Amino acid sequence: MILPLILLYVISLVYLAITERFRNFASIMALQGWLLFLVALVRLHAIHPAELAFIACETLLFKGVLVPALLFAVIRKTGISRVRTSGSSQFRSLLLSFAALVVSVSVTYLVADASADRLFFGVALYALLSGLVLIVMRTRIFSHMVGFLTIENGVFLFSTAIGVEMPLLINAAILLDILMSVLMLGLFFTKIDRTIHAIDADSLTRVKD
Template structure:
């Protein structure tokens, strides 16, 4: 039951590397939020009300609803629709994504720790590398924000790979940090990018106080 969800999550990461529409970015983040919620739910040996509430808060409410809503709001406000790559084509982005997947599989195979779930560890590592690839290849700050969120999802999967017991304090800290980051970036886009329509991150150097 979990394996098809994990495969779908990997496919969403591959698609994220080649898509050029920001609405697709937001939709993929919503899909990943739902997948993480179901996966975390299925990984629990026993469902305690407190633990279930925290999982629902972090995955279902925040990752599947709040974050996509903020991303769609930023898209509507700034009217940014497509990615402008920085000297790289979709084919190159796909190659890098597949290379990251191969590296993740190789590292997971080399570790072979019985205390770590190899499937979730490999997918978590691939999510981290996918976020980095997204940040490096894409020039617009919106893509960087999505890449940061993909990395955070990878961190969540790492906690799933280590064990079914959720580290509450660490996850709460991550949740609050990402929430504040997304809100601040949303304000940044609505106040700055909406006025100067900065297409590239490099253009921010031209902004004068």
């Protein structure tokens, strides 16, 4: 049951690297939220029911429903639709994504020990690197936000890799972190769109008080 979910999650990370439409970004975030919800149910079934209920609700309602809804709302309000074609090519992003996958597998083989689940450790590391690739290779702030959320999902997978006692505390921090980030950037997008219409990170460096 776990392996198909993990494989689908890895495929979603590869797709994030090559897609150019922001609606696809938001849809992938929703898909990842549902996948993490199912992973939590299967992987953490042995923990206290109250902790499992909290993690399951946070993963499904927040990662799978609320965050994608906020991302779609930002897209509608700002009118952004896709990554600028003047940026890095899809082929280059795909190569970097596969390079990140190779690095993740190699590091997992060298570093992970018996106390950590190698499968979850490797996929979590790949999620972190995929988020960094999005942040570095894309110019749109929306892409940076998706990259940050991808990193947050990687942190969740790390928590499932190192044991069944850590996810409650880690998810509490993730919940607050993502909530503040999405709400602040949603407000930020709206204000920027009303004034200078700048949604590229490079454009913001030229903004003066």
